[in-house]
Amino acid sequence: MKIGIDLGGSHISVGAIDENGKILTQEDIQILEEDKRNIKDIIENYILTSVKKIIEFHKVESIGIAIPGTVNERKIIKAVNLGLENYDIVGRLSKEINLPIKIKNDAKCAAIAESTYGAIKEYENSLFLTLGTGIGGAVVFNHKLLDPKKVPGFEFGHMIITKNGRLCNCGKRGCFERYGSMKVFKQEVINELNLDEKISGEELLKKVEKEQQDPAVENIIDEFTENLSIGISNLINIFEPEAIGIGGSFTYYADILLPKIKSKILDGNLLFNKREDIIINAATLGNNAGMIGTTLV
Ligand SMILES: [Zn+2]
Incomplete structure (x- = not known):
């Protein structure tokens, strides 16, 4: 134990x-x-x-x-x-x-758990992203973590996707996590629908599920999934994984967001090596x- x-x-x-x-x-x-x-x-x-x-x-x-x-x-x-x-x-x-x-x-940690028990266990070579307050990342190669000893690396959230973009907590501008983290998504929904800042995660999810056809919310979803598809495509072009797992609070929104992310990656002229399909699975171990x-x- x-x-x-x-x-x-x-x-x-x-x-x-x-x-x-x-x-x-x-x-x-x-x-x-x-x-x-x-x-x-x-x-x-x-x-x-x-x-x-x-x-x-x-x-x-x-x-x-x-x-x-x-x-x-x-x-x-x-x-x-x-x-x-x-x-x-x-x-x-x-x-x-x-x-x-x-x-x-x-x-x-999440990547090795999902690679052992969860969403990416069928695949030898995969990528894992956590989408929550920020964006974390890991690469699994031959079922093992790529794990440089000195500094952990794989800071997917801090690759720059916009020149002179939004200021990030890390001090740089235009980082992926300032456009693709769940915190950014949730804040945009809260602002658009004039919701209480302290709304619970559950209630916010219900709102998004209910209002997803509302043009303003649809627009937020569209923009957000586009940003994610750009960041994830950059990673696919570098690592060419068999599959990608995504964890963090993203998992609660996977039904709404994942189909859009997949289609934008496949149809959006973003991949260097074109693919017929792409396997992206929401973490099955959830936030745990x-x-x-x-x-x-
Ligand atoms: Zn950053």
Whole structure:
């Protein structure tokens, strides 16, 4: 039994996970914008409380944490969507927990989980994207992660798709994630329909499902899927994967967005090597892929 933790841009999930990737218990909290002022305290307190609860009832081998950013073995070097830099999270938690703690980029965790149990398990060579607050990425080659040791790389979200474009949290302009993350999509829908900023994920999804024929919403969907098809096509041209998996909160919107993304990629004169079809699957482990993947890396 291992403990898997997913530190998201807007939530923390902590789960007890068995050797077959099955989640036995799980707890989540939302991270609000105002929490980001003392984000380290929030993260440490929540993780420590949840881990101690699990340890009381289960024999735990180790702890893995999926991080939305760049990490080395101990530290979060940079997680731009949480405003964290050079943060020795392993050192801080190790003061209170006497178990091995490993940290890893969240998209890589999700990719290896989906490649082992989920949406891309049938394919030797695949790409995985997490679309949530930002965009994360990973490449699976011969069923293994491509994993440069020094810095994790594969920052798909920070490839520039627009010259002098929107300012990104990373400091550059025109990054893919400023046009293709779910945060951008949701914010545009909230603005267009004059919704409360604090609307729950579930309610927002219902609104989009109901209003998707409304010309203004249709326009947002069209523009958003076009941006995604451009970014994903760039990646296909570089890696020529057999299949692509997409996780993060995208999975809830996959029925609405995925057919449009596929047809734009195939019909949009974006691919260097033309294809008859393209396999893009929504993550089947849902938002839990990162948490499960921490036990596999
Ligand atoms: Zn960026």
